[in-house]
Amino acid sequence: MSGSGYLDATLKPEGWNRPPVIEPDGEGELLEVAMGPHHPSTHGVFRMDVALDGERVIRLKPVFGYLHRNHEKLAEGMSYLASMPFTDRLDYICPMTNNWAYALAVEKLTGQEVPERAEYLRVICGELTRVVNHASAVGFLIQEMGASGTPLMYAFKEREKVLDLFESLTGARMMVNYMRFGGCRVDATPAWLDGVRKVVAGLPKFVGEFESLLTGNEILMARTQGVGILKPDLAVNAGITGPMLRASGVNYDIRKVDGYGIYNRFKFRVPLGDHGDVFDRFMIRLLELRESLQILEQALKDIPGGPVMDPKAKLRGFRPKPGEAYGRIEAPKGELGFYLISDGSPNPYRYRVRPPSLINLTVLEDMCLGQNVADVVLIFGSVDIVLGEVDR
């Protein structure tokens, strides 16, 4: 295949895409490979058009949109309540945090208060979601390295316990549809809270096992250290958030910066990496898992009684005053924000999701240039995306 295939044609308009940083060495021709859309490592339907010089990546173009479901426009045509279950389906590994971000945006728009107990329940559900997401993200990353199955299944074993908790609280394992504007849909029973305490008490053992399984492993270190480096200045300029930004050494956690909800009441640390490579991204997730357990323990100790819904909150048929609101939270994958404009009608005039997965993907080419093609899969896995959120 020559270097002037369709890939070049799509990249042609100069200025639209950056010129490639890596120049081919002049021997032989470039090989163009379309990785995806059905590639086992892509976590869904996603394509990477890669130009290779031998095994080195010269260019990489991410192509997405295969899973587009018109989420934003659909939400503009229905009431505020009716788009809540659709937010579950954005990042389907972490439905609780999606609910939370959307509820936060609508609460800002309408000026609703959230009762104390509901705030605690939100923190508990949000942090359990983070545990699930980080454990499975690490499991998927190891799977992409070739350890098919075992580490991922260990992560999923733990995930199943959390999903059982979600099911007994909300009625569904994944599509929870739990949070409402001004609180949470149902109250947690004491038995449920005891169940959470039991799961949280068992998690440090799991994290320890997981770490001894992986972190000292020479193959893992050789494959991940110094691979896919993301420089902090590029990360900041590209708007990267979440564990990826912190792995590059930038101290930015919206739980600390905004203190949304009641996060300023909890004591927890923000782990930071200093190389910004795949190994750092992997370790940051394991360390954040431990910090989430700290938050969970504090929240479970302090949770007060009382209602879980603001008695003044309306379920349906409310009309927010004309205006705009942006609610953002630290979702497990980064900054998840919902931007709403109200024109005084029961539907939002404009509804926009700021998905961390999509924006974290924009630096994929920068991380992959000059790397081996086998590492592209690994670097892509370390971004930790869910295609439901990228394409919406």
Added chain:
Amino acid sequence: MLGEGILKGLAETARNFAGSFVSAERLTTVEYPEQRIAPIEATRDFPFLVYDGTDPEAGLRCVACQICEKECPPKCIYIVKSTDKKPDYVGKLQIYPARFDIDISVCMSCQICVEVCPFEAIKMDTAFELATTDRFGGLLYDKKELSKSNEHYHAIHPTEAAEVDARLAEEKAKGEAKAKAAAAAALAKAAAPAAATPVPKPAAPAATVPAVKPAEGERNRDR
């Protein structure tokens, strides 16, 4: 030593493999069709219509107000209102659904229809083995297939159903008290011009007004 980390990891795998034979905690799977995990009480999948008593036609709580049809996010509910009326659980004449269809191939089990229903008429079922060879007609449930008794509701969600029954009984009592008060007030009104004694008048509004208003305000639902 090079390879120490790999050996440590392998030891962990071996512990999990061997442990799965002796420890129930490490063996997390069940052989599904033969073995089943006990269902979780809050589980939901597809909606059904609740009827009281034994007759699915007469006891149906749904009054075809079409709020669920309007609020349903994927728009999988289809309702046709009746032209005549039948008495509901408090004895008031109400419209009923001449046709009530749910396309469960479109339904996404979000429970919003249950939350917005002011009449406790639609609830979530837990039956999940619904595979059929006819993917269009077989998955379009009509009123007959959707109607399930209150006993069924009690069997699958006992706690929730008990709460709902208590709420309905309370409302019924309030409705009866209101009707009685209204009748008393009407009687008093009729008697007042003749006897000119306004004795029962203050009693009647005091009994009716606060009894109904908080119940509506508290549930925030359109009626």
